[in-house]
Amino acid sequence: MKFAEDNHDRFDELVDMALDGTLSSDQSKELDLHLQGCRACFDLLKTMESATLAWKAVPDEEIDPALREAVGDRLVAEIIATNQSESTKPFRAIQSWVKAVAILAPLAAAAVIAFVLMTRSELPTNDNFNEQLTSVSTSPTENRAASDSTQAVPRTVPQAIPPIERQHELGLSRLLSGRAVIMRPGKKPATITDLSDLLPGDVVALKQDSRVEISIPDTAKLLLSKNAVLELNRGKKGIVLDIKRGELAAEVKSRKAGQEFLVNTPAGQVEIVGTIFLVRVLPTAEVEVAVAMGTVVIRDPADERNLVAVKEGEIMALDWSNPLANHLTIKRKTDLLRLFGREPTKVATVKRGSAPKTTSIDLNGFEKLFDEAVTMRKSGRPQEALNIYETIAQTAPLKALRAEAAFTMGQLRFNRGDFAGAERDLALHHTLLGKTPYHAMSLFYLAEARCRQGKNQAAHEPVREFLNSYPNHKLVPRVEALKKNCLD
Amino acid sequence: MTSISEMKVPVDELVNGIKSGDHVAFTRLYREFAGFAYAILRRHLGLSHHLEDLLQQVFLKVYRETPEFRGDRPFRAWLRRACYFVIYDHIRSVKKTTFESLDAIDSDNIIYKQALIDDRKTDNPEHSLMEVETLKRLHVILNKLSPEKRMALVMHDFEGHTMGEVAEILECSKFTVRTRLVRARREFANKAKKDKALMQCLGRSVA
Numbered sequence: 030m031k032f033a034e035d036n037h038d039r040f041d042e043l044v045d046m047a048l049d050g051t052l053s054s055d056q057s058k059e060l061d062l063h064l065q066g067c068r069a070c071f072d073l074l075k076t077m078e079s080a081t082l083a084w085k086a087v088p089d090e091e092i093d094p095a096l097r098e099a100v101g102d103r104l105v106a107e108i109i110a111t112n113q114s115e116s117t118k119p120f121r122a123i124q125s126w127v128k129a130v131a132i133l134a135p136l137a138a139a140a141v142i143a144f145v146l147m148t149r150s151e152l153p154t155n156d157n158f159n160e161q162l163t164s165v166s167t168s169p170t171e172n173r174a175a176s177d178s179t180q181a182v183p184r185t186v187p188q189a190i191p192p193i194e195r196q197h198e199l200g201l202s203r204l205l206s207g208r209a210v211i212m213r214p215g216k217k218p219a220t221i222t223d224l225s226d227l228l229p230g231d232v233v234a235l236k237q238d239s240r241v242e243i244s245i246p247d248t249a250k251l252l253l254s255k256n257a258v259l260e261l262n263r264g265k266k267g268i269v270l271d272i273k274r275g276e277l278a279a280e281v282k283s284r285k286a287g288q289e290f291l292v293n294t295p296a297g298q299v300e301i302v303g304t305i306f307l308v309r310v311l312p313t314a315e316v317e318v319a320v321a322m323g324t325v326v327i328r329d330p331a332d333e334r335n336l337v338a339v340k341e342g343e344i345m346a347l348d349w350s351n352p353l354a355n356h357l358t359i360k361r362k363t364d365l366l367r368l369f370g371r372e373p374t375k376v377a378t379v380k381r382g383s384a385p386k387t388t389s390i391d392l393n394g395f396e397k398l399f400d401e402a403v404t405m406r407k408s409g410r411p412q413e414a415l416n417i418y419e420t421i422a423q424t425a426p427l428k429a430l431r432a433e434a435a436f437t438m439g440q441l442r443f444n445r446g447d448f449a450g451a452e453r454d455l456a457l458h459h460t461l462l463g464k465t466p467y468h469a470m471s472l473f474y475l476a477e478a479r480c481r482q483g484k485n486q487a488a489h490e491p492v493r494e495f496l497n498s499y500p501n502h503k504l505v506p507r508v509e510a511l512k513k514n515c516l517d
Numbered sequence: 518m519t520s521i522s523e524m525k526v527p528v529d530e531l532v533n534g535i536k537s538g539d540h541v542a543f544t545r546l547y548r549e550f551a552g553f554a555y556a557i558l559r560r561h562l563g564l565s566h567h568l569e570d571l572l573q574q575v576f577l578k579v580y581r582e583t584p585e586f587r588g589d590r591p592f593r594a595w596l597r598r599a600c601y602f603v604i605y606d607h608i609r610s611v612k613k614t615t616f617e618s619l620d621a622i623d624s625d626n627i628i629y630k631q632a633l634i635d636d637r638k639t640d641n642p643e644h645s646l647m648e649v650e651t652l653k654r655l656h657v658i659l660n661k662l663s664p665e666k667r668m669a670l671v672m673h674d675f676e677g678h679t680m681g682e683v684a685e686i687l688e689c690s691k692f693t694v695r696t697r698l699v700r701a702r703r704e705f706a707n708k709a710k711k712d713k714a715l716m717q718c719l720g721r722s723v724a
Contacts, residue, residue: 079719084675089556
């Protein structure tokens with residue numbers, strides 16, 4: 030047995046040498062012979078070779094221009110701030126600062142302040158802020174800038190920048206990605222830069238695919254996404270938010286007795302008793318609330334006696350406005366795992382006039398169907414994949430699941446040249462759900478499918494909607510080309 | 518963006534400018550190579566909430582270490598090295614815990630399906646769905662390896678770097694790199710074998 034083990038150690042080494050690319054031709058022949066009889070070595074070698082090929086086959090991801098700009102601004106701010114604290118030649122530092130401002134954007138001043146703020150884990154008070162700005166190092170440090178003997182720079186303590194009046198009374202917003210604006214009564218909308226003050230009454234509105242983080246000192250941290258529009262106010266007893274559309278995820282700190290944290294939605298007011306929750310206002314005006322920790326209580330705006338408590342791990346769908354609705358909405362498990370790191374156990378249905386009914390939902394069934402469909406596609410069995418998607422599109426209780434199945438069917442049929450079928454599926458996708466993450470792509474395919482069938486007039490509508498809704502989308506050149514070749 | 522900032526300047530001039538404390542030169546260098554660095558980070562880490570911060574860290578590192586750059590290797594290679602240092606630091610620091618606060622919305626914990634959903638949001642019909650999905654599944658397996666084994670495997674086997682280059686990043690001997698690599702391959706293959714979908718993506722039959 031030991032001999033066999035020693036012998037196999039040799040082949041283990043040869044496998045590794047093969048993967049290292051260091052086998053001689055004799056060793057290679059020796060290994061080939063071994064592989065014919067050793068499944069373990071064969072599998073190891075082939076798995077690693079396949080994985081390497083698969084890794085290399087993926088094209089490089091392009092950087093989003095907005096992300097590049099945002100990071101670039103932060104970099105300059107950090108470098109300027111670092112140099113200002115290190116440099117004994119403030120005049121030269123200022124010259125470089127001015128150059129950087131001219132090239133990038135007139136944000137350097139704000140960026141320096143932003144850097145100072147960002148280095149602190151807690152939001153600074155006014156005293157701390159001034160302290161940061163005035164505590165400029167006076168000790169001589171190695172100057173990273175090349176010395177220029179023609180510029181006589183006096184070695185004096187740099188003047189402290191005068192304190193800037195802090196205007197925020199409510200919190201600070203930080204742009205994580207994309208674009209967002211703050212709308213203030215009586216003023217033009219202001220683009221959110223890296224850090225922007227928020228006053229009571231401000232409305233924060235996000236562009237598509239943008240994310241904004243809001244910090245309300247000692248109270249909450251919010252994350253806005255999915256084209257969110259949020260109004261922030263301070264009520265008598267605490268913070269009042271008004272989420273008009275999009276998604277708001279929040280972590281609320283424990284508060285003193287009598288302090289409130291309220292979130293108004295189109296479908297009722299959510300009173301926060303818990304800590305971590307999500308409110309989502311869908312384009313169809315349905316509202317969902319999911320709670321990860323603690324409890325939230327939701328009030329019917331028409332009848333305050335109607336209360337629903339959503340507990341940890343539960344998801345609640347609300348449609349108070351539709352008295353006939355027996356509304357059931359389930360979010361895909363993967364969405365909730367991403368946001369909350371745990372699976373929900375219950376989904377509640379709410380019907381006006383009836384007590385809320387909470388049921389346990391097995392989300393696994395449709396997850397497995399989607400998995401199976403993807404496997405069929407990859408195995409070169411598109412028709413079987415289509416059959417599975419049809420099943421999901423017809424039987425899934427969740428509109429989002431049915432819409433996703435419809436979109437994927439449309440894509441599959443389009444790729445097979447079945448443009449009539451693709452048109453039908455993509456039109457179904459639109460009726461099931463408004464804007465989804467793949468809405469733009471769906472519009473493009475729908476327009477293309479109609480053009481391919483000679484339905485040029487009908488193709489106008491999705492093209493128009495695409496260009497109105499997604500003027501900066503990557504597919505715009507292709508849509509423009511489609512418009513030119515097919516519609517004009 | 519002014520026309521001046523669009524003009525192409527040789528990299529060595531930009532590097533010399535940075536050494537002289539010229540922020541404009543650094544800005545130009547960043548603009549030229551941000552995409553390159555981002556692609557490396559993205560490939561190694563997949564969709565991650567931290568990509569912006571990591572990109573910033575890469576270029577801060579470049580800025581601070583520019584005085585040491587002697588031009589003995591292409592700048593891209595030097596930048597790639599900076600990326601690997603940042604990636605390695607990051608994967609060592611990421612704690613694999615469940616979500617506890619908004620600060621911890623960490624898409625390093627995203628399972629591949631969610632990553633697939635997010636990828637659909639890019640609406641990029643040019644990328645092969647299968648290739649991207651395979652990469653995401655590879656990330657799931659790689660996330661289960663220790664940071665040292667993961668870096669050794671990815672840098673050497675997947676990316677084709679030498680043992681010496683890996684040793685520099687991992688700050689260990691080439692012998693140690695080899696030992697980690699041997700173990701990483703077996704661990705990776707064993708875990709991959711249990712993922713039927715990944716094996717199908719790789720064109721491997723499941724025993």
